[in-house]
Amino acid sequence: MPQVAHPAFLVMGAYATYVLAGYGVDPLLAGLLLMPVFFVFGLGVYQFYYSTFEGRGSDQGLRGIAFFFGVAFIVQVGLILVFGVDQQLVDASYIGTSVEFGEMRIPKRMLVAFGVALALTSALALYFSRTFTGRAIRAVAQDEGALRLMGADPVRIKRWAFGIATATCALAGALLIIVGPVDPNVDRLYIGRTFCVVVLGGLGSMSGTLVAGLILGIAESVVLTTAGTAWAPAVAFGILLVVLGVRPAGLFGR
Amino acid sequence: MKRFLIGALAVLALAASMPLIFHNEYFFFAGYVVLQFIVLATAWNILGGYAGYVNFGSGAFFAVGAYTAVALYKAFALPLGLQILAGAAASGLLGFGVGMLTLRLRGIFFSIATIAVAIVLETVVLNWHYVGGAKGLPIMRPVETPFFASHTVWLFFVMAALAVLAVGAARYIETSWIGRGLRAIRDNEVAAECSGVPTLKLKLGAATLSGALMGAAGAPYAQYLSFIEPASTFSLNYAVNALAMPIIGGMGHWIGPVIGAVLLGSVQQIVTVTISSEINVLVVGVMLVVFVVAAPEGILGLFRKLFPSRKS
């Protein structure tokens, strides 16, 4: 499915966290609270997408892509109109303080974000490997027909997957704004990072995705320190282009 | 074909005689933008509308044309005609390159790659000080423009010629075997290949031509503004408009992108001046989604529903 609006949902999650944090809600808690809301939102978006494009059949590719692109664009411009182009921050007890390990000082916000991200990823990995629905989601990408034979409805599975993906955006968005300031234009950057990680890791591979995420993170910080901030945005996309050209199946694909 | 040629000449003659009717410089300034969008939308449609491969990075192709022109102008003071040729060649090459990289894969990979190219190139230009880097570079306009009332009027005419060229190329492709092959690719790529269509070659050709036309549209941009800087040249607006205009106008016929460009282009000129540029791009985004959902055949499709007797 051509879901190119995903990074926009991520930024939306960050902004929703920002709004809740404005009422004094802890940003992490806000992210968790937003998950069910985003889940339902995701179900709705998929249902709409399905009934207007996939269900209709012919030529869904082009228009589906254009649809999600338009949605992403509207989210971005909408956020600019509501919040302005300035960067936004949240505050919590673990933001701005740091933990010392001997010589090293690690900001607590980083540790929190890292821990939650790891927990979220592990939970998803477990979900995809242990539950029937989780496995069905992985199967639907490969063979819809076989899934139908197993008695599962591919449309329902995909809708469910879309909901989970969108819900994940809520928490990930909260982490994003905990780690650093957010402005509406970052979604362009995250399009690059998201697809870079996914393609590099190989579509549908959880462990590949983790490793790819690490590689990208390291590559970005290396470029940041050696070539300066001005080059940072190009890293994710540069890697993405190289991978597409050399190994479209990803690092671990066959 | 003959009718189209006469029409094309008439449009050019009209563009050339505009200064006799309008004396307000702003008309040409705004008209240039609309014509530029006709070229961009038509170029996008050659790959997007006919073959079904969605380019999200039209801004990059436009900007490569613009910056190629600027660099050559600064280095060798090339005349505008050569700048346009060079801009078209550079963007065409870019289209070919991105195509080589991703056109073997599913369509979505091509779309993502075009975003990637846009951001990588914008970063490169931001760090390229010869053409002004992030601060931008003022461009001196030539002092004299023989035969034309002002430099803006001259650029207006040049863009009108490019628009006619782009639409002519699109129309030729659409009505020939090339267009049929591209549509076969869009409808079903495997079946197209098995029907003898060299799908990769055709897609590469379309990507190259589409890129070249976008580059040509971008080449006079710096002269038009007397200035160039990366943020506005690589603007997402070009990407969104280049895609929204054909979809809103109708992708199946060469006139569709023209209708979309004229309509959206003029509306945007008015909205930007009277309300705000953010509202303006929001309007484009919303219209894009509305049309994709409710009127997948665009304005042309709506038109055909109203007058079903007329055959394509």
Add this chain to the structure above:
Amino acid sequence: MTPLLQVKDVSKNFGGFMALDGVSVDIAQGERFGLIGPNGSGKTTLINCVSGVLANDSGSIRFDGREISGLPAYQRTRRGIARSFQIPRPFASMSVLENLLVPLEYAGTGKLDEAHEILKQMGLADKAATQSNRLSQVELRKLELARAMAARPRLLISDEAMAGLSSNEISEVLEILFKLNAAGITIVMIEHIMQAVMKFSQRVICLDAGRIICEGTPAAIVAHPEVQRAYLGA
């Protein structure tokens, strides 16, 4: 005389799953050849390898004496291998006639009369101007065959052209295929409907789990214990 199509030791592996495991078969000029086998036995993979939709991992495929296994699909079509698809893949935005014009212009003679001629042969003449996504199931099947024919093939591969059709419609399609064969076109028929394959084919092979389990006349195939086991799972 060299066979028109020579498939030798062709294998295809999908991520550890052997879809084709050393398949060899020769098909003679003018033959009516049947390909049967249970679901997932590799029938469609085999013809995908022959038509160039997939590349075979190993082995050789020769057409008219020349190696073709490295060629892209469109060049194989131009050399004379045309196919229909199991699930019809019409060019949905085009009319029936335009659907035929694609192969006609890219692989065939380019003569418009020929498209009309083929449509008449297939019984689709009155549908020429209809948009292809408005066709009925049987018309779509016929369009698949008509489009393949417009490439002027010497070898026509019909992939389950009769699935889901009524018995009247089946005999209609069979008759068309007999006529094409009489005109000199070699035909490979992949079919689940036994009665149709057996009536049509001069020679049949049965695939199971990527291997040919037997080869022979229709009567011999039906009587073969391996075939019965593959089909009945006994």
